[in-house]
């Protein structure tokens with residue numbers, strides 16, 4: 703994946719959090735889990751990354767609630783993983799959201815602005831501040 707170089711550590715943190723959540727969601731499923739991470743160039747100016755698991759899944763009514771600070775269903779959870787992920791992505795001009803998958807599991811997706819040059823090198827979009 704060609705990630706915008708601006709906040710590599712932040713993006714690593716986002717992916718790590720989403721992957722850990724996915725792994726935790728699959729822990730008690732009794733079936734072999736599968737975590738699928740993919741990235742696509744979305745049009746000219748967006749990178750779309752998705753992390754899909756086959757875990758317990760999400761109720762449609764929780765799809766937004768899980769991004770609230772301290773919302774957790776885990777005895778040892780802080781409930782801060784997803785709000786932090788969202789603020790990292792939004793600070794780079796992107797968006798992060800969850801969808802309740804068809805069948806088992808949940809999918810988390812984020813988009814980030816990128817700029818494609820004549821040489822097709824993905825570069826961070828100019829800051830909007």
Ligand SMILES: Nc1ncnc2c1ncn2[C@@H]1O[C@H](COP(=O)(O)OP(=O)(O)OP(=O)(O)O)[C@@H](O)[C@H]1O
Nearest residue numbers: 723724727759768774775779780781782783784808
């Ligand atoms: N992949 C997923 N599948 C199902 N539910 C999820 C998934 N990811 C997050 N959730 C739900 O969202 C809640 C909030 O997630 P978040 O990462 O913010 O905190 P946490 O995982 O509970 O705690 P921490 O990140 O500190 O370990 C989780 O407790 C869980 O209920």
Ligand SMILES: [Mg+2]
Nearest residue numbers: 719723783784
């Ligand atoms: Mg978490």
